[in-house]
Amino acid sequence: MSTTSIFKLNDDCLYEIFRQIKHNCDVENELQNNGHVRVNYSDLINFVISSERFVEAFKLWNYALYKELLIDFESLRYTTIINIDFGKMYDLLHNISNRDKEIYWKLYVNAIKENNQMVILEIKYQPEQYYPEHLDRFQAVIDAIRYKHTLKDLRINVHGYSLQNVPEFGQLEYLRLNIRMDQEDLVQLCRSNPYLFHISFTSTELFGRFTGIVPYCNQLIFLRLTMKTDIDATEYAALAKLPNLKTLILEGYHQEGTLVKLLQGLKGFVKSPIKES
Structure with missing residues (x-):
């Protein structure tokens, strides 16, 4: 009896394989009843991402599930808005073999790297447990966006890690950061x-003075x-030198009386009230 490679099967045959694997995953999901539906589809994800041919066939077979299981690499190449939640992705890939995790991440990062239309990028990671591979994954994504000159809005909310060797974007207008940084990297950004006309920096882990950005933020509103x-908040007095600043929101706690120099510098200059919390 002759044999046929699985990679040469027609779409109908692949659809039946998808259907059978999904059925087994559904049964296991019902037995476990733990709510982690994506994790329980790991066998299906594992099979699909092993071949680009399977990825394309799966998209045609069940597009809704294709989107739900984050196998939508193709849209990553063309979308203008990308949201990356590392925690959810690690949960998704929890039961997948190391070999196929590498395949998945290679496809994912390459799709981001090939995207020439990205306008908004949001990266989140609020870990509930330690993932030893996170630093490499995070750096791979940062490297993939290094020369995205279409990017206007960058949002990074990642606890416990540092943003270093920042990419050369060039056209950012919005910068929203909650991540550990050195002053030199923030200044370079x-x-x-x-x-840049909008900056939100809500991490308390900045090594150096935030006011180092002042000479380079003439458009900041x-x-x-x-x-x-x-902190002795007198170090923030230089913020009064930002020529176009209209709204300043200061959060956190400082030593009493140390905001006086900043307030004096802003008196009669800021068009909307300073908000302090």
Whole structure:
């Protein structure tokens, strides 16, 4: 009896394989009844991502599930808005073999790298457990967006890790960061993006002075900043030199009386009230 490679099967045959694997996953999901539906589809994901041919066939077979299981690599190449939640992705891939995790991440990162239309990128990671591969995954995504000159809005909310060797975007207008950084990296990010008019920096883990950005933020209109804990806030006085600043929101706690120099510098200059919380 002759044999046929699985990679040469027609779509109908592949659809039946998808159907059978999905059925087994559904049965297991009902037995476990733990709510982690995506995790319980790991066998299906594992099979589909093993071949680009299978990925395309699966998209035609069940597009809704294709989207639900984050196998939608193709849309990553063309969408203008990308949201990456590392925690959800690690849960999704929890039961997948290391070999197929590497395949998945290669396809995922390459799709982002090939995207030339990205306008908004949001990266989130609020870990409930430790993932040893996270640092490499996070850095791979950062490297993939290194020269995205279409990017206007960057949002990073990642706890416990640092943003280093920042990419050269050049056209950012919105910057929203909650991540550990060195002053030099933040300054470089502002220096290379002269059109920034909105900055939100809500991490208290900045090593160095935030005011180092002032000479490079002439277009800045909105600034939201979380001050370091119990800090001498006189270091923020230089923020009064931002020529177009209209809204300043300061959060956190500072030593009493140390905001006076900043307030004096802003008196009669800021068009909307300073908000302090």
